[in-house]
Amino acid sequence: MRSITLLFFIGILLSVCACRSDFETVASTGDLVFSKDTIYLDTVFTNIGSSTYRLKVYNHSKNDITIPTIKLGKGLSSKYRMTVDGMTGTDGKIFSNVDLLAKDSLYIFIETTVNIADANPTAFLYTDQIQFDSGKNLQKVELVTLIQDAVFLYPKRFTDGTTETLPIGDEKIDGFYLDENDPVNGNELQFSNKKPYVIYGYAAVPSGKTATFDAGARVHFHANSGLIVSNNASIHINGATSTTDKLEKEVIFEGDRLEPEYSNVPGQWGTIWLTNGSTNNQLNHATIKNGTIGLLIQNNNGTTTTIKNTQIYNSANYGILAQTAKINGENMVINNAGQASLACSYGGNYKFTHCTFNNNWNSSEQVAVLVSNYILGAVPEVKDLTEATFNNCIIYGSYSNEMILNKKTGATFAFQFNNCLLKFDNLSNQFTTNPDYQFETDAAHYNAILLNKDPKFLNVSQNKFNIDETSAAFAKGNSAYLIPLDVIGNTRTLPPDLGAYQNKPFHK
Structure with a gap:
């Protein structure tokens, strides 16, 4: 009886509360x-x-x-x-x-x-x-x-509601060709530092043309956007050494969200794609941030892509994904990529000097450097890796093994590491007998290797890879591979430090 009474009063209370639509204020x-x-x-x-x-x-x-x-x-x-x-x-x-x-x-x-x-x-x-x-x-x-204010570049919208597209193989993507005689923007192939540029869709450099980026230019990509350098086209990024923290002479590529919470978010835009057949590509003092793939570089008509004093950060997949490409890289810094900071895949020809490749992506699958001579499912599946040389470089990160060599028979696989700091713990001993990882005894492929020594970077989470005299990379370089100035214009001393930065005392 008491239970029935209690339930009755609870019902009355609930009905009163449910009927009340206001209160005294x-x-x-x-x-x-x-x-x-x-x-x-x-x-x-x-x-x-x-x-x-x-x-x-x-x-x-x-x-x-x-x-x-x-x-x-x-x-x-x-x-x-x-x-x-x-x-x-x-x-x-x-x-x-x-x-x-x-x-x-x-x-x-x-x-x-x-x-x-x-x-x-x-x-x-x-x-x-x-x-x-x-x-x-x-x-x-x-x-x-x-x-x-900004210069906005985007595909045309037609009266039938469709949008301009670019043919990519058998597919089409939202995009447009940059026009050197655009009636509104003028020469769209010349990116100045007067206003930032905001790109919607993929902006393509037409065949036979060169897109030039002046020192201090700022390019912002909307989601699912990027830059394509077409067959027989070129890109010249003409950044220069900056004298302040504002990076006033750097050419910066990033997303179009300027709020601080987006400053280090990967995958906000697509990629800068140097397509099969693009030629004579030159990048100097470029910073590429928060893309899906920072640089996608394919077979470049047999010419060398030159990349100097360039930094690539926070890429959802790869900092650089190179496929049968030819690259000469100096004073490069790449950090934080979902799969590899640098992937030299499907053969090619690569030479990197005084570069810092790091990967602190929160995963056990990522690496700083991946080198391979094949792609599964491609025809042919393997291609010659005629050179993959690393001189005075740092290859490091949060994972136990930050350098992986993927080799298949049937094609050349030529590689060499000279005076490099490598992180390669081999914790499970799975590489102990692998002939490609004999760092101390294989003089044909490895010379003066520092294994698993701490470079003591200034602040990895803020992409600051400066070092000081306490770094294991201090004065461990070979003068034969010297690049006289470091990534930010400091003069290197002899013997040089490893990586992209000349040592300086930290001012924390």
Whole structure:
């Protein structure tokens, strides 16, 4: 009987609670507390939506209150938009009679899509404010966004709703050819440092043409976008040594999200693709960040791709994926790739001097350097690896073995490591008798190898691979392979250090 009575009262209580649609409140008195008094929405490109930012609003009083209005100062014309505890209000701009319980809080989420023409013409800032209540109870939270103008490059959109495409083998992808006589942008093959460039889809360099990037140029790729260098086309990246931390003369390729939380996120865009038949490609002082494959380099018409003073970071798959390519690399730094920082595959001809190849991807499958002379399923499956030479290099990372040689019979497999620091623990002894990994006794392939010594990089997580005199790489290089200046323009001493950086005292 007592159980039946208890259930009866519980039912009554639930029905009363379910029927109640409001509660007694008093008007807000202007005593709201905010998690921030100013919200800085990080730099955005004109007409590209921002990330979403959060404001928390607290009612510290003992009373349930009603806030008569929460609105943007510029009203319905504001370029900001909000949700208030999941409500969209009037066009995300104006909210009326918002209830807030005693000792409780609510969330406001703010974002913007704004044009450079809407900004302050001198500071390029777009501002507004969130206003709570009015009159004597008015409280405000300021909103500030820096807008960066850019040159936008994208496929044409046709009247039938389709988009311009590029033929890639038997497939087509969203893309377009850069036009040296574009009626709006002028010469699209000349990338200057006057404004950043934002690319949608794949921008292709036409056959017989060269895309040139001036020192200080900035190129941003939208998701699933990239750059293609076509058959008989070329790319010349003419960066130079910078004198400040702003890397003012570096040519930088990265995604189009400028907010700090995106600064090291891999896979935000596709790749820079030097296709089969592209020729005379030259990269100097380039930084390539956060792509799927930083550089995809295929058979380049028998010519050498020259890569100097170049850094590639945070690639979802590969920093460089080379297939039957010919590369001469000096002062290169590659870190953090889902599969390999550097993959020299399907044969080819490769020479790297004073380079730092590291991989700290959070996986037990990644490596810093992979060298092979085959691709499964290809016809033919193997191709000659005529040279894979590493001089005065560092090959390191978080995994036990950071250098893998994949060799198949039926094609040449020529490799050599001279004065290199290698991480290769061979913990399970599976390579003990493998003739390709006899670091101390195979003088034909290995000379002056430092095995499993700590290079003591400055800060791997921040892609700072500088070393000082405590590094195992200090003064272990061979002067015969000397590159006089390091990746950032410091003069190397003799004997040189291994890797891309000349040692300097750290200023932490």
